[in-house]
Amino acid sequence: MPILSIDGLEKIFSSANRKEKVLKGINLEITKGEITALTGASGSGKSTLLTIAAGLQKSTAGTIIFQNEALTDMNPRQVRAIRAKKFGFVFQHAHLVPFLTVQEQLELMMDTAELKWSKDRRNEEIKSILDLVDMWGHRDSYPGTLSGGGKQRVAIARAVVHKPEMLFADEPTASLDSKRSMEVMKLLRTLSRERNITVLMVTHEEETLEYADTIVQMKDGVIGKE
Template sequence: MAILTINGLEKTFKHGSTEEKILKGIDLDLPEGEITALVGASGSGKSTLLTIVAGLQKSTKGEIFFADENLTSLNSNQVRNIRAKRFGFVFQQAHLVPFLTVQEQLGLMLDTAELKWSKEERRQEIKAILKKVDMWHHRDTYPDSLSGGEKQRVAIARAVIHQPEILFADEPTASLDSKRSKEVMELLTSLSKEFRITVLMVTHDESALKYADYTIEMKDGLIE
């Protein structure tokens, strides 16, 4: 069963008097609870597709249906609300807030998602997730004292703490060595299966593809 359906998605960028068509009519169903990897050469449209589906930019044409709701018909506030409460994000860089400790990073995500949890429920959930990613012992540590792999584990914990329905991952292992990449992908896979989170991942990392349930190849703005 598809949790998200894309119909005829197009994206055109204007550069003065010229136009560049990045997406040329994408049709795609995202299977619920599975990991789908988007692959293809640089410039094929992978990241553009991911950011549009995630509500980070608008399409030029087409429709996106998420849980029977047409995202392309919603206003910016409605999309922002869905993005905060029902989506999770992991990027190439962890993008942690420099002046917040590890556990405060997760607390900020819970505030953003506006979950009606008690103080004790928040504390227990943060502790449980940080233990799962082996970062509870760093709960009071600031980002500048963490390694790249540790930062990415915190970013993953932050992305799933509110138990989103879809997690969007854009090159989550690109800045890591092979050992750390393996650790991050195993962690991402484990948490997505445990919480039944659907994952859409853009990657150039061939070793990451073995963790995907489906692989979609893009070329010149189209799905091959």
Template sequence: MTIFTIDKVRKSFSNGEVKEEILKGINLSLKEGEVTALVGASGSGKSTLLTIAAGLQPASDGRITFEGENMTSMNSEQVRKIRATKFGFVFQFAHLVPFLTVEEQLMLMLDVSETKISKPEQKREVEKILKLVEMDHRKNAYPSSLSGGEKQRVAIARAIIHKPKILFADEPTASLDSKRSKDVMILIRDLTKTLNITTLMVTHDEEMLSFADHIIKMSDGHVLVNLNNIS
């Protein structure tokens, strides 16, 4: 089922009297339980498209629809509410809080996302998610003692602990070696299927595309190729 659509989205910036158009009428739809990868050269517009889709910056024109609601007509507080409760985010670096344990990182996310469950229930949810990402044995560890791959697993757990509808991943494997990159992509793919999440991912790593259901190749602000992954 389609849960998210991008319709004729444009984005431009003005630099003095010069207007630069970064996105030039992008159309895209995302379905539940699928991973869609955005690829393209630096400057192609893929990261701009991701941040607009995630409500981190507004489009200059066009329409973004999430669960039947027009996000482009919402005010900033309404968009913030969706980001906090319905969206999850994973970035190139884990950005874990250095003085919090793995368990505490996830507990904090439940508070930030305004999940209204008791502390005992929160702990049970944390335990469940940490088992899914195979990090339950490290729940009392601090970030300084974790490997790069372990930190990214915790970051993924933090991104999905509040049961978001959409996971936005911006270069989630860029800081990892090839083995850890593959492990993280397998995890993202499996969680997308198991939890029926919709995942939109930016990547520059061609090897990671085999884990995506759809591949969107962008160039100069346009969708160059939109294909189903048959590999």
């Protein structure tokens, strides 16, 4: 059974002069523990689909079922709770808090998820994930001292330290050079395989698609699987 199912999803953006239908009846199933890549030209609707699936904006029509619960039927408070506890997010830029150390970035995520872990458990989880992303040695560093690749690895660690079910990644390698892009993709694959985290990713970079289990090509608000 899929972890996330999308059925008949539509999105219309309205302005004073016109309406634009950017998603046109999307049907998609996301398999647990796999990496699904949304790709296509700019304006094809892939980022809109990602943000609606993640509960960051509402659809015009259609349903989204996450773990047998309809996100589209939930009120804003319920959706926020799902996002905080069961979802993780990584974007093109790391968006780290400049006045927090690497370890404090992760502690803040734990607080946001309202985890009832002991101090020892929290420290163990932080060390485990920072070891995985090869950033434990930078745990007391501030974002301004890190490379672009280092910041993105910390952003990924922050996104998964609370053990979410799904990771939503919007162009996670777009601001990195090719070497660091591949490092990030290998890390996402490791999280998928070893921690059973389901990844839904938007990308326009062909070389990142080799790390995906499913590729969804989008064009003009519709999709077709490869």
